[in-house]
Amino acid sequence: MRPWILQETSYAYVKEQPYEVAVLPLGATEPHNLHLPYGTDVFEATIVGEKLCEAAHEQGAKIVLLPTIPYGTETNMQAFPLAMNLQPSTLACVIADLVETLVTSGIRKIVLLNSHGGNDLKPVLRELYGRTEAHLFLCNWYRVLSDCYSELFTHADDHAGEMETSFALAYFPDLVRRNEQGQLAADEGKPHRSRFEAIERGWVGITRPWHLLTTNSGCGNPHEATAEKGHELMRRLEERLVPFLVELSRSPIDESFPFRRDAPESE
Numbered sequence: 001m002r003p004w005i006l007q008e009t010s011y012a013y014v015k016e017q018p019y020e021v022a023v024l025p026l027g028a029t030e031p032h033n034l035h036l037p038y039g040t041d042v043f044e045a046t047i048v049g050e051k052l053c054e055a056a057h058e059q060g061a062k063i064v065l066l067p068t069i070p071y072g073t074e075t076n077m078q079a080f081p082l083a084m085n086l087q088p089s090t091l092a093c094v095i096a097d098l099v100e101t102l103v104t105s106g107i108r109k110i111v112l113l114n115s116h117g118g119n120d121l122k123p124v125l126r127e128l129y130g131r132t133e134a135h136l137f138l139c140n141w142y143r144v145l146s147d148c149y150s151e152l153f154t155h156a157d158d159h160a161g162e163m164e165t166s167f168a169l170a171y172f173p174d175l176v177r178r179n180e181q182g183q184l185a186a187d188e189g190k191p192h193r194s195r196f197e198a199i200e201r202g203w204v205g206i207t208r209p210w211h212l213l214t215t216n217s218g219c220g221n222p223h224e225a226t227a228e229k230g231h232e233l234m235r236r237l238e239e240r241l242v243p244f245l246v247e248l249s250r251s252p253i254d255e256s257f258p259f260r261r262d263a264p265e266s267e
């Protein structure tokens with residue numbers, strides 16, 4: 001039994017636990033180029049959650065990891081088979097219901113650990129703010145290392161590229177498809193460009209139609225991925241996020257939570 005994982009824990013244990021923090025991982029079920037499984041985001045969210053919560057638990061955090069939500073928003077992936085969609089409003093309702101369950105169970109610090117770029121969750125935090133006793137925290141784990149990404153990886157990863165493939169090679173290598181030569185059975189993950197410069201430069205946004213953006217749903221070259229890079233990714237995620245979870249567990253919810261009470265820093 002790993003007592004920080006709700007699915008592995010019995011009521012006999014849970015009823016004695018003064019949990020402070022719940023972590024809700026969010027995944028997705030969708031194609032990932034030709035080589036990674038549909039469950040990639042689910043596996044990632046679950047494994048990141050398990051590693052972070054284990055380390056935080058060992059450092060004294062009163063933390064519980066919830067089961068991963070296996071579906072996410074896939075409205076712009078519908079040209080691909082079995083990209084299982086929850087509309088943003090549906091997903092928001094699911095999260096709101098689970099948040100209320102946590103509040104009923106006495107847990108008011110809730111971390112949404114998101115693995116899927118199509119899950120746009122900040123509006124959920126805004127919508128629930130003031131309507132629930134819970135304090136919500138959002139972590140898109142795949143963005144946590146953006147400032148040092150190039151120290152770990154050669155190619156940018158938008159979807160099923162070097163970062164995700166390295167993660168898969170480290171933690172679920174048996175599910176990564178290879179060709180007869182032993183290479184990754186993936187295309188280059190090269191995206192098509194928009195006809196509008198403003199979109200290319202990020203001045204104007206769209207929700208990208210993935211069947212027009214990509215050839216086989218992958219966006220980002222996966223071919224230099226290694227298991228070692230995946231392990232280093234996790235090490236750095238733990239380095240940054242475990243102290244947060246431990247502090248969050250210890251921090252009392254008072255009037256100024258989650259801000260400090262001392263005077264603001266002068267410029």
Ligand SMILES: [Zn+2]
Pocket residue numbers: 032040041115116159160164
């Ligand atoms: Zn993914």
